[in-house]
Amino acid sequence: MVYIFDGTKLGFLTAFLLAYEDGNALLTSHAVQLPLGESFISVTTDSDKAKRVERRLLTFDTDALHALDRLLRSGMENHEQIAFRYFKKLATEKRPIDKNFADPDVFAAVECMKKVGHEIHKMHGFVRFMELENGALYAPISPDNDICDLLLPHFRARLPEYPFVIHDVTRKKAAVYDGKNAFVAPLGTADVLISADEEGWQKLWKNYYKAVNIPSRERLKQMRGYMPVRYWKFLPEKQETPNSFE
Amino acid sequence: MITEERLKILTESAKYDVSCSSSGSARKNEGGMGNGYVAGCCHSFTPDGRCISLLKILLSNDCIYNCKYCPNRLDADVPRATATPEEICELTIDFYKRNYIEGLFLSSAVCKNPDYTMERLLLTVKKLRLEYNFHGYIHLKGIPKADPLLMKEAGRYADRMSYNIELPSEKSLKLLAPQKSKESLLLPMKTLAMQTAQFREEKKKGLIKGHFLPAGQTTQMIIGASPEADGQILRLTQALYQKNGLRRVYYSSYVPIVHDSLLPDTAVGQLREHRLYQADWLLRFYGFSVEELLSENENLATEFDPKCAWALKNMQLFPVEINRAPLEMLLRVPGIGSKNAYKIMEARKYTKLSFEDLVKMRIALKRARHFITCNGKFFGEKNEYSVRGLLAAAETGENAKQLDLFSILSSPQNAMIALSGQL
């Protein structure tokens, strides 16, 4: 049976309860191609039931909700199923299983969470702000995982005096810091007016990037390994400048 | 805004310093901009595969010294540039605000005299901290022979400082960098170590606030411009870690660009540099001492990594049982790194690990299988000669591509200097 839920935490927990006894359960929130002869249930979120499941899982592992949050944020196609199998195992074992690396379900979940964690760390480096006319900072991003709000604490701590917007253009939402409060808001397209100096600084940065490279030691594969091409879209240093002679 | 031309000169003269790490400082934001990021953070990667973490730049490349290997030496005919402290501060702030960088790595050639140069560096860093209210990472290169009081003050504002040893022996320094001596390079490191200890003491007593080099000191050595063996180099490294409390020693393989009868004409392959880094890791994180690895006049094996080479010399200690071996011993198994050693330690609490379990945990067993048993079962090659052959073959497979690259690197027309261009 395929259990289609709304992608939220409470939705997942409701579906989890329904699917728990089903040996062939598949949990998902995406439109999936149903395997031949397979039927589906569209799960209605029941927050009371979900909260009961939540409390139960927490008695087995105090980190369970953190793990669930990470797994649901994952951009992997089958992340909800990975989460289902992981929590099913946790409910069977009734004790923390997160370090049982030899178990394939645990291993898959741990790897999935790790990817989310790694991308947060990567984005701490790869976010590129531009300065707007009003002094605020704006950064478009398009991460693999749903993490834009998890970037807030980091940038808020280091740029407390600058209002900023980190815009996940794919998921059409934004993490916003207005100089005082931080929040998440839906945001489709943003019309931004950049400051007078912005282009000059971007140009200087591109020049720096070019000058600090050692061309005779070219190792493109390594560069792409650390900084995959899909992240280049919003990095000024990876945009070609058409009229430049260099 | 600094001009593009000067930014280019001052960056190109700074880029051969290999260190770019921004780790080790937990400096807090106290209003203004920036904070430390203990793990360090890479913001971009250049086509040479290196990370950009800090804005790496010289305050000036106008030098009064004449180190033979350096493109900025007095006699060299190169364009010169000097930046003002304000220009450096602005650049740092505006790059940092846009999240291009994690902070500043500031260095300089020796202008006029060591004290003057150090004063300018200090002035820049102080300005950045006090006027621009910047709390991001600052790595400051120290100028040898400058007044210790200037160093002490710099330590209050920088997160990390480094004095580069450059050449691994006094003899080589005399020959190639006549204005420097081992003493003039080691002394400031010792002084800084003492000043750090003193600061911590006073801070504990509540007499003083703030920071003193929270990310410690590092240094860099050029490999292959002079004849020292790896054994001698690593002994120096070990002493620097143990006696002077250095956080990192960097190695930079020599590639000739400056022609001089005293310098070799051939480049050092990056394989040697790579091996030195591997051995360095063994000293810092795997509990090895240099005496276990090689004798003073020896070089590291090229065909295996240093841990394999050590294990092959100590076959009587293997195989070890993966389900029982203590962490120290797991760390000594070729092919098992610290992360995998940890994974094994944790996973074996749940179940007795079999060979298949290790495969499922994606632990690389190409090397390790000759040195371990899983529940008493051995999956490696018994004959020591075959083990050697297999390990060497594993190595060539991985390094084949890179080695190709090294040969390109070493050809004269592509040769560019791989030395640090400054102190």
Ligand code: SF4
């Ligand atoms: S290594 Fe430093 S001191 Fe020596 S010539 Fe170059 S810039 Fe000057």
